[in-house]
Amino acid sequence: MSRAPRQRNAHAGALRDAPAEAARSAGVDDARASVLGAIGWALARDFRVALRSKGELGVQLLFYVIVVTLFPLATSPSPEILATLGPGVLWTSALLASLLSLPRLFASDYDDGTLEQIALSPRPLVALVSGKMAAHWLTTGLPVAAMAPLLGSQYALETPMLGTLTASLLLGTPILSLLGAVGAALTLGARGGGTLLALLVLPLYAPVLIFGAGAVDAARAGVSATPHLSLLAAGLLLALVAVPFAVAAAVRIALD
Amino acid sequence: MSPAILLEARRLAAQRGNARLFAGIEFTLATGEALVVTGANGSGKTTLLRIVAGLTIPAEGEIRWRGKATHPFDAHLREAVAFNGHSPALKDELSAEENLDAWTRLYDRRLAHERIVDALDGVGLFRQRRLPVRVLSQGQRRRIGLARLALVRRTLWVLDEPLTALDAQASGVLGALLDAHLDAGGLCVAASHQPLPIAADRARGLVLGEPA
Numbered sequence: 001m002s003r004a005p006r007q008r009n010a011h012a013g014a015l016r017d018a019p020a021e022a023a024r025s026a027g028v029d030d031a032r033a034s035v036l037g038a039i040g041w042a043l044a045r046d047f048r049v050a051l052r053s054k055g056e057l058g059v060q061l062l063f064y065v066i067v068v069t070l071f072p073l074a075t076s077p078s079p080e081i082l083a084t085l086g087p088g089v090l091w092t093s094a095l096l097a098s099l100l101s102l103p104r105l106f107a108s109d110y111d112d113g114t115l116e117q118i119a120l121s122p123r124p125l126v127a128l129v130s131g132k133m134a135a136h137w138l139t140t141g142l143p144v145a146a147m148a149p150l151l152g153s154q155y156a157l158e159t160p161m162l163g164t165l166t167a168s169l170l171l172g173t174p175i176l177s178l179l180g181a182v183g184a185a186l187t188l189g190a191r192g193g194g195t196l197l198a199l200l201v202l203p204l205y206a207p208v209l210i211f212g213a214g215a216v217d218a219a220r221a222g223v224s225a226t227p228h229l230s231l232l233a234a235g236l237l238l239a240l241v242a243v244p245f246a247v248a249a250a251v252r253i254a255l256d
Numbered sequence: 257m258s259p260a261i262l263l264e265a266r267r268l269a270a271q272r273g274n275a276r277l278f279a280g281i282e283f284t285l286a287t288g289e290a291l292v293v294t295g296a297n298g299s300g301k302t303t304l305l306r307i308v309a310g311l312t313i314p315a316e317g318e319i320r321w322r323g324k325a326t327h328p329f330d331a332h333l334r335e336a337v338a339f340n341g342h343s344p345a346l347k348d349e350l351s352a353e354e355n356l357d358a359w360t361r362l363y364d365r366r367l368a369h370e371r372i373v374d375a376l377d378g379v380g381l382f383r384q385r386r387l388p389v390r391v392l393s394q395g396q397r398r399r400i401g402l403a404r405l406a407l408v409r410r411t412l413w414v415l416d417e418p419l420t421a422l423d424a425q426a427s428g429v430l431g432a433l434l435d436a437h438l439d440a441g442g443l444c445v446a447a448s449h450q451p452l453p454i455a456a457d458r459a460r461g462l463v464l465g466e467p468a
Contacts, residue, residue: 037365038362041358041361041362045347045358048349048350048354049347049349049350052349052350052388053349111343112343112344112345112346112347112348113341113342113343113344113345114345114347116311116339116341116343116345117339117345117359117362118362119311119329120309120310120311120329120334120337120339121334121362121363122331122334122335122363123362125329252328252329255311255312256311256312256313256328
């Protein structure tokens with residue numbers, strides 16, 4: 001029964017604090033802390049929600065395993081052919097697995113009103129969506145890259161090539177999450193958003209596929225894979241800088 | 257100190273598709289005042305509230321906050337506004353406590369956990385605080401929204417149908433929260449079909465859908 005007055009007092013003090021807080025946040029150090037805090041906040045929240053719905057994560061990973069396993073059944077068990085197919089199949093499957101997980105990135109937040117609250121919060125939206133994309137990669141891209149050596153051995157890929165494959169996926173899957181996030185944010189609220197998302201995102205994924213699978217092919221041909229991996233790394237850096245701003249803008253348009 | 261005008265709407269108009277929802281809406285709101293927007297379904301109450309909160313661009317006119325014109329997602333407005341829309345922005349997978357903890361931490365990193373438990377107690381959800389939101393009723397979800405309002409310190413509350421799904425006890429809690437908010441110099445813009453549970457002389461009315 002004593003609760004109501006206590007809330008009242010806390011609230012009265014709070015309103016006076018608001019302008020002071022705004023003034024304090026003008027400092028550069030505070031701004032940096034606010035950006036990092038916002039990234040961490042979104043990352044922790046999405047990570048926690050993802051861990052509570054393990055089923056969904058499992059389905060996505062299982063999809064990846066099954067698609068990779070289907071190709072040898074449909075083609076030939078000869079190690080020669082499998083080793084030729086392997087890089088392309090593993091990379092295409094990673095692409096499809098990433099695509100499958102994209103609707104979860106923003107659509108559920110859009111439906112339950114979370115996105116509105118995030119966009120209206122005092123923290124920078126660019127940082128908040130960055131945290132969301134990081135959580136998406138940690139829960140979808142990273143497991144795919146981690147499974148790759150195991151699945152690659154099905155395709156008679158030798159150990160050095162498995163290393164190149166994993167390296168290319170570690171560099172490439174974050175790009176998939178980032179580019180996919182642009183598509184996911186742009187198709188928010190659109191009818192038939194899922195299909196539209198695939199049409200929008202798959203062509204953007206093509207360069208990542210080319211350099212990713214190309215790296216493993218180069219390693220198999222005995223050539224250095226470094227140029228391919230460097231291009232992937234450059235692409236990743238470019239996407240890291242540009243994509244959060246594009247996604248934040250797309251989210252704001254979707255909310256209007 | 258005479259009440260200062262903080263929020264001002266000038267010749268607001270909104271359009272949805274080809275349909276003009278409303279035009280020429282003007283109002284001012286000073287510290288400690290509440291505005292209750294009423295009107296038939298589809299008259300644009302939610303749109304007006306979203307414009308005030310800075311989520312939607314008006315077709316014409318502008319919102320001024322503390323004397324300055326604002327654009328959507330304006331940083332000054334974001335420092336001041338708390339928006340409770342149709343959806344309470346809760347994650348089904350997390351408990352009431354975790355949801356509230358996440359939201360308040362976005363606004364205030366130093367908020368003590370005790371305060372969150374207190375706020376949940378204040379809206380009658382102490383025993384349900386560890387349950388996943390999935391199993392809570394519509395009214396209980398709205399109560400979490402009320403607890404968030406109590407914890408997050410904002411000057412301007414924008415509430416869309418705050419009484420929906422609330423029982424008598426919860427609407428009493430809302431009334432107490434609103435009174436405390438207005439007493440402390442806060443502002444409130446609410447859309448509601450029922451009268452808000454505050455003294456009638458504290459709230460001004462705005463009717464949408466009538467010829468100006």
